[in-house]
Amino acid sequence: MIFPSREDFFYGLPGTGGGPGQAEAKGEENMTETLAALKGRSLLEPMDFSKEETEALFCLADRIIENPGAFGDACRGRLLATLFYEPSTRTRFSFEAAMLRLGGQFIGFSEPGSSSVSKGESIADTIRTVACYADIAVMRHPKEGAPRVAAFSADIPVINAGDGGHQHPTQTLTDLLTIRRELGRTEDFTIGLCGDLKFGRTVHSLVKALARYRGVRFVLISPEELRVPDYVRQEVLEKGKLSYRETESLQEALPELDILYMTRVQRERFFNEEDYIRLKDRYILNGAKMKLAGKNAMVLHPLPRVNEISPEVDRDPRALYFKQAKYGMYVRMALLTALKGVEAGRL
Numbered sequence: 480m481i482f483p484s485r486e487d488f489f490y491g492l493p494g495t496g497g498g499p500g501q502a503e504a505k506g507e508e509n510m511t512e513t514l515a516a517l518k519g520r521s522l523l524e525p526m527d528f529s530k531e532e533t534e535a536l537f538c539l540a541d542r543i544i545e546n547p548g549a550f551g552d553a554c555r556g557r558l559l560a561t562l563f564y565e566p567s568t569r570t571r572f573s574f575e576a577a578m579l580r581l582g583g584q585f586i587g588f589s590e591p592g593s594s595s596v597s598k599g600e601s602i603a604d605t606i607r608t609v610a611c612y613a614d615i616a617v618m619r620h621p622k623e624g625a626p627r628v629a630a631f632s633a634d635i636p637v638i639n640a641g642d643g644g645h646q647h648p649t650q651t652l653t654d655l656l657t658i659r660r661e662l663g664r665t666e667d668f669t670i671g672l673c674g675d676l677k678f679g680r681t682v683h684s685l686v687k688a689l690a691r692y693r694g695v696r697f698v699l700i701s702p703e704e705l706r707v708p709d710y711v712r713q714e715v716l717e718k719g720k721l722s723y724r725e726t727e728s729l730q731e732a733l734p735e736l737d738i739l740y741m742t743r744v745q746r747e748r749f750f751n752e753e754d755y756i757r758l759k760d761r762y763i764l765n766g767a768k769m770k771l772a773g774k775n776a777m778v779l780h781p782l783p784r785v786n787e788i789s790p791e792v793d794r795d796p797r798a799l800y801f802k803q804a805k806y807g808m809y810v811r812m813a814l815l816t817a818l819k820g821v822e823a824g825r826l
């Protein structure tokens with residue numbers, strides 16, 4: 480299938496003038512056909528959706544951003560369950576806000592101690608029960624693979640909202656949508672990933688996803704102890720013959736980056752507090768360091784930040800992390816709409 484251009488998708492939308500011509504109508508049909516194939520699917524890691532499916536989701540997110548009111552009933556009557564066994568602000572709130580803005584509702588817990596999990600219930604039993612009440616579940620869990628176990632046990636779609644130090648596919652959708660909209664492309668750029676590349680699940684998912692785009696160069700900036708895990712280096716970077724290098728110096732890398740993706744040192748995944756304390760302030764992006772960055776560079780961060788970006792950087796127009804958090808809600812609106820089911824040829 481030849482994938483239609485972004486312009487095709489936008490033709491005929493409010494404010495773009497006129498109705499779709501033949502080619503545009505075809506593009507529209509292709510997009511909705513691709514989206515229709517996402518109905519009822521689970522999202523456990525970024526590669527679960529093809530590049531074309533991911534692109535179609537972004538086109539839907541673009542539409543929602545342009546005209547959110549038009550999607551106010553897209554999930555009317557649908558119930559989302561948010562099962563958060565680990566703390567969260569952005570991911571949980573953005574999913575819940577997304578469902579509410581689409582006309583649906585949500586149930587869930589943000590603190591497993593308040594559910595039967597505290598009585599020793601298994602993930603399989605919890606999800607089977609939740610599936611009796613809700614149409615779709617979002618799960619964050621400290622154990623790697625837990626959302627996969629849930630997806631096996633449930634007959635509703637399960638979305639992985641972060642499993643231990645493993646993957647975080649909807650943060651990756653957020654990151655890619657931000658890059659696509661703010662840089663204007665998802666290929667041919669240099670991205671520096673800085674901080675805790677060992678335990679940072681957003682990094683693992685983002686590297687995996689970006690491996691599918693042409694001309695992406697990776698600069699991996701971390702202390703020796705927090706380098707990317709071997710499975711990412713060997714199975715993604717080496718196997719995919721991607722262009723990458725590793726360095727300990729943020730200053731040295733900054734001038735060559737189109738995107739700097741900062742991350743927090745993941746305290747909760749450390750075996751001992753001393754190591755955390757020794758490494759936590761290794762990288763602090765401040766105004767002086769920003770002078771080394773290109774004038775069109777952009778700074779992203781999945782958030783929450785601790786000390787790694789000093790608040791003075793927030794005023795720099797290149798600091799896009801709060802905008803990124805907002806894109807997170809829109810891309811989750813697109814995801815929930817697609818998983819509910821988009822009729823081929825109609826949106």
Ligand code: NCD
Pocket residue numbers: 569570641647650680681742743781782783
């Ligand atoms: C990230 C996570 O949970 O992995 N947060 C998020 O979802 N935006 C990053 C982090 O906690 O450091």
